[in-house]
Amino acid sequence: MVWGRPAPGLNVRVSMWQWDLDQIIEKGPVYDPETLAERLQYKNIFQGLRSRGVEVETSYRDTRGWLGFANATFAQVRKGPGSATETEVVNSPELTANLGVSTPPVILARAHVSTELSFLSSRHTREYFTRRNSYVDAEAFVRWNLVVYVPNLDGFDVTVGVRNILGVREQIPAQSDYDRSGASTYLVPGAGRELFARVGYRY
Numbered sequence: 545m546v547w548g549r550p551a552p553g554l555n556v557r558v559s560m561w562q563w564d565l566d567q568i569i570e571k572g573p574v575y576d577p578e579t580l581a582e583r584l585q586y587k588n589i590f591q592g593l594r595s596r597g598v599e600v601e602t603s604y605r606d607t608r609g610w611l612g613f614a615n616a617t618f619a620q621v622r623k624g625p626g627s628a629t630e631t632e633v634v635n636s637p638e639l640t641a642n643l644g645v646s647t648p649p650v651i652l653a654r655a656h657v658s659t660e661l662s663f664l665s666s667r668h669t670r671e672y673f674t675r676r677n678s679y680v681d682a683e684a685f686v687r688w689n690l691v692v693y694v695p696n697l698d699g700f701d702v703t704v705g706v707r708n709i710l711g712v713r714e715q716i717p718a719q720s721d722y723d724r725s726g727a728s729t730y731l732v733p734g735a736g737r738e739l740f741a742r743v744g745y746r747y
Contacts, residue, residue, distance in 0.1 A: 553606045562596035564625075571720065584720065591624030593633060609648030609656075616641040632668060634679070635717045639665040656693045662686070669717035669730045680730040682715040701744040711737040 545559040567588055574585040597619030604612045621636035644660035651657065663686050668679040691705035714734030722729040 554604045555602065557601045558598070560596075560598045562594065565593040568593065573720065589623070591627055591629060593621065593623055594625040595619060595621045595636075611646040612644065614641075614643045632679075634668040634670040635682075637665045637667040639663070651692070654694055654697070656695075658691045658693065660687075660689045662688075664714070667717075670720055682717055682731060685712070685714045685734075686710060687714070696746070699746055701746070703740075703742040705740055707738040707740065708736060 545557065547555070547557045549555055569586055570589045571584055571586050573582045575581075576583045597617060599615065599617040601615040602613065604610070617640045618638060619636070620638065621633040622630055623633050624630045641663045642660065643662075644658065646658040647656055649656055664684065666681050666684045669682055670680070687707075688709040689705065689707050690709060691703060694702045713736050715731045716734050718729045718732045
């Protein structure tokens with residue numbers, strides 16, 4: 545990890561990692577010849593898992609009340625790294641990133657505005673056909689949030705915001721337990737656009 549402050553109010557951190565796991569327990573489907581159907585089985589896997597990548601984080605704050613941040617992570621997660629059977633690990637996006645900014649009271653000299661943009665790259669949900677090594681993918685997702693905050697409005701603190709302005713629902717990988725009913729469900733829809741308000745009173 546490398547951390548520095550190249551300018552007043554600006555922080556930057558760059559980190560790299562690699563971790564390995566051995567002899568862990570994994571849940572997976574197996575074919576039962578007696579019932580002629582697939583069942584779930586918990587078993588030790590010996591080829592191991594490896595995660596490695598790089599992360600960059602930066603933030604800025606000044607005395608006027610401006611705050612900004614940005615971060616991005618690139619990661620590779622593999623099962624059986626370095627072997628002939630090396631495969632990708634499901635539900636492991638390679639790229640995640642966030643960008644945000646918060647202002648001083650710019651609206652009528654009373655209200656702060658904050659906004660955030662997040663990105664999640666596509667990733668495999670889980671193995672669709674185990675024997676064919678074919679996957680179902682969750683699409684890449686972008687989320688945009690916006691908040692207006694008014695402090696001390698006659699003793700009240702008021703927050704009004706919108707989550708997921710774009711309104712696109714995130715595709716969330718479903719657990720394999722959903723397959724026990726016979727109908728396979730690989731993706732479930734995430735939350736859509738959401739409006740919210742919060743009021744607090746100081747006493």
